[in-house]
Amino acid sequence: MASAGSTIRPLLIPLLSVAVPIGFAVWAFPNDLAPIRAAGIVTGWLGCGLLLVSLLLMLREPRLAAWLGGLERMYRWHHGTGVAAYVLLLLHPLLLAANNLPSARVAWLTLSPFTESWPVWSGWLGLLLLMGGLVTTFIRSIRYGTWRWLHALLGLGVLTGLVHLMLLGIDEPVLPILAVAAAILGWRLLRGDLGLAARPYVVTAVRPLAARSVEIVLRPLGDPALVAPGQFVLAEFGNGARYRGCGEFHPFTVSTIANQDELHLAIKALGDCTTRMLAIEPGVAARVIGGFGGFVDPHQTAPQFWVAGGIGVTPFVALLNAGPLLHPTRLLYLYRSEADAAFLPELRAAAASDPNFTLQAVETGDDLPDLGPLLPPAGKLSRAECYLCGPPGLIAALKPLLAARGVAARHIHYENFEFR
Amino acid sequence: MMRKLFYVSTATFWMAVAGFWIGNLLAPGSEQTATAAERDIGVAELARHSKPDDCWMAIRGSVYDLTQYLPDHPSRPSIIEPWCGKEATEAYDTKTKGRQHSSEADALLPKYRIGRFVGGS
The missing domain is CATH 1.20.120 (Four Helix Bundle (Hemerythrin (Met), subunit A))
Incomplete structure (x- = not known):
């Protein structure tokens, strides 16, 4: 069935x-x-x-x-x-x-x-x-x-x-x-x-993640939202002592699910509202709808090739945080500079401890690099499932390169986070 | 792709609307004329044409053979068909809901005119 x-x-x-x-x-x-x-x-x-x-x-x-x-x-x-x-x-x-x-x-x-x-x-x-x-x-x-x-x-x-x-x-x-x-x-x-479907949470901690990015920790105040590693949620934040919420639900990928129901969200300042969220503080009330998505299929038996651009690394971090990988997995992580690279220490630690996980971290500067030399050869991709998460320009550039290496479209998975 | 489709289709739509408007401006003004010879039609004769496949109506002193038009009428058949074979000015002017027919309908009517309604006959 x-x-x-x-x-x-x-x-x-x-x-x-x-x-x-x-x-x-x-x-x-x-x-x-x-x-x-x-x-x-x-x-x-x-x-x-x-x-x-x-x-x-x-x-x-x-x-x-x-x-x-x-x-x-x-x-x-x-x-x-x-x-x-x-x-x-x-x-x-x-x-x-x-x-x-x-x-x-x-x-x-x-x-x-x-x-x-x-x-x-x-x-x-x-x-x-x-x-x-x-x-x-x-x-x-x-x-x-x-x-x-x-x-x-x-x-x-x-x-x-x-x-x-x-x-x-x-x-x-x-x-x-x-x-x-x-x-x-x-x-x-x-x-x-208006958020009647949302579950109530409260912000318990905030830590800087990278330039213009923070990770916030949310504790449920009632029944938690049902969220799996790699999924994203829609979250809206209320007012705090100094922080003023913008009254809008925005999508954020869950980086860790701790103690079964505590959500860690990675927030990158991309617009007015998310820029304001960099100043979020513990004690702020939040409402969460989700989880949604989960574009990485945990039941796949094939080797996996992940490509992340910037904050797009978050769903992969969530999968690594959920436990040891079952299949050989290579992550190509592209970021502008070390200061922009969220979760880089955690990824390096995972690569050192998990024999199935290989990290290829590449500092690109402000421009999209020549991706061809960064991708594995066709032979290594022939049986792999490819998962891409990053800006639309990166996804658009990667798809034809992977196709040229013989990866069929059904083996290329990506999320755009285009909610407009 | 979506954005392109939206802009292209919207621009094409407004060009077509402009085309219809210009066509109307260039059209001769006297194209809607009565198509049948003037003759008197009484209540009894009108009443004999009371079925959807043979439907006459009297509206504002004229009789119209609307048999060909009935399938094109926008509302449900049950709204217009009961008026076949009857004096239907009131229904035409109010659409039974206090709303007038459009000027498009007024412009279409003369095409179906077959005579003058003589109410008492």
Whole structure:
């Protein structure tokens, strides 16, 4: 059963992404209509179905994430299904207008937001909200705190689009869809953003890790979050005597799970909120949702090749801290300078004590080094599982180099931590 | 990739919207004209065309043969079909919910006009 489950699990999101929109389109397929008008209606329903799947994939529930192959994967598909839905919904009014094209006047009247009524205005409003929400999604310079509220425009756009269908008089299948969409949005807001799903913790210690990085120790105040070595959690910190929390959940990889439920988190200052966290102090209350991910499969029997860039070394440290390695493992650890290298003493100690673990620590300076000479030869990688964790530029550079050494894509695993 | 798809599709969409608008500006103004000869149609004759496959309606003093249009109507058939064979001005003006039909609908109507409604006949 377990193997059947693990076989089906990678297919769940693709299946949902196909079955829900196709199901909607089949259910609502218009008979006896002109082909262009029918295509306009079908694109609307396909877009509606994909938006619903996209909403589901933004939920931050550890159990759901485990079923669907991890939160990082859910977010990749959340983006993909969302943009695909948007493209289909752009086509929807254009096709309906094109159907009347023998008359350019009627075609424009079908499309025009100025000469219509609430059913069409609500459709336009929904589309413009999706457009506005997606524009801000793709602008990286916006502060995360502002960005996430602008991103919420997309949820408002989905609801407005469904109201558009109801105003057209198509309330029978739309009411349940609207209820599901509102339930998913409410679930995410209450449990994810406002933190009802979070477990209470308190910061008990803070230690400098490297330049602009700290490791904090969290003790649970109630039932602990279920976290495995190599996973990450979403954590939000409250106010302390001097520290002021920023009221946002951010992802942090667990570096150690001590005494069964004490979490050590590695924090690298990458933005306004995480920079503020460098000054975090013992006694600060924290809320933790997770754990998520765990891209290193502990049940693999093959030798492993790990590549870490900067703070991306943390999940590997967690695996080393969890006990001796069962298989030969080589870690290529790339960092700017010794001052930037988190956990370097611990890794050197592990390499000295664990015969299965080999450390290749490389100081790179500010630029990405020539990676080719740093990688093992093809013969040593032929049976290896490769795990990469670091900045997107490093991952993108490594993938073709590993492929050139004969490593198949299914043996290359990586996490991006792209939560925007 | 996603960002590129978003920007390309959005730009294409607005270009298409602009294309429809320009097409409307360039279209001759008198293209919507009555397509049938003027004749008087009374209540009895109207009532004989009360099925979805033969659907006439009287709206604002004119009679329209909407048989061909019915499948294109956005709402459920159960909303529009009961008005076949009847004087439907009130339903047309309020959509039975106090909301007017769009100007697109007004522009489409003349295409289906078949005569003048003579209420008392």
